[in-house]
Amino acid sequence: MKVLIISDSHGWQKEVEEVILRHRSEVNTVIHCGDSELQNGSKELTNVLVVKGNCDRRNSGFPEEILHELNGLKLYITHGHLYNVKMSHVPISYRGEEVGANIVCFGHSHLAVSFKENGIIYINPGSLRLPRGRNEQTYVICELETSKVTVRFYERSGKEIEELKKEYEIIEN
Incomplete structure (x- = not known):
């Protein structure tokens, strides 16, 4: 099972749509x-799990967080601004x-990074529009298998x- 993860596209419509269409047939x-800065219901975000970022309108209709289960794994999705991720991941x-998340997906810092801590995998796909720490505008495709998770970063x-690219082992409790 594969998941496409995007963040911080800051108003881009065509570019978001291009990335999603490029991978739609290979991801679940x-x-x-x-920080899509798009409206809930915009065609670019059709069938996309979207959370509200600090630059999204207060009345965007997006939730602050989503807990979603895929392939027996719990994914926690949030923007990150409410958790001060630019300062600390604590x-x-x-x-x-x-x-009880197995994977935490977040954005806000615009830094493309993945790491594992205390048995949880953290993925920040970076920014599709305004990258920090690297020159590439990035997104992620994450492959969820029974015993491992593979995180691959892509340029726009x-x-x-x-x-x-990183692979993480899934350890069942």
Whole structure:
């Protein structure tokens, strides 16, 4: 099972649609981790799990967080601004543990990163529009298998960024 994860596209419509259409047939789920700056119901976000970011309108209709189960794994999705992720991952890690997440998807910092801590996998796909820490505008395709999760980062053009690829083992409790 594969998941496409996008974040921080800040008003881009055509570019979001291009990335989603490029991968729609190979992924089971599409996630946007906030700051789309699009309206709930916009055609670009059809059948996409979307959370509200700090730059999304107060009345956007997007939830602050989503807990979604896929392939027996719990995914917790939030933008990250409510957990101060630019300063520390500790608050979001507490929330991930609290909701029993296996994977936490977030954005806000615009930094393309994945890591595992205390048995939880954290994925920030970076920013599709305004990257920080790297030059590439990025997104993620995450493959969920029974015993492992593979995280692959891509440039907006669709080219994989090989050095960011990581595999994480899933340990059942």
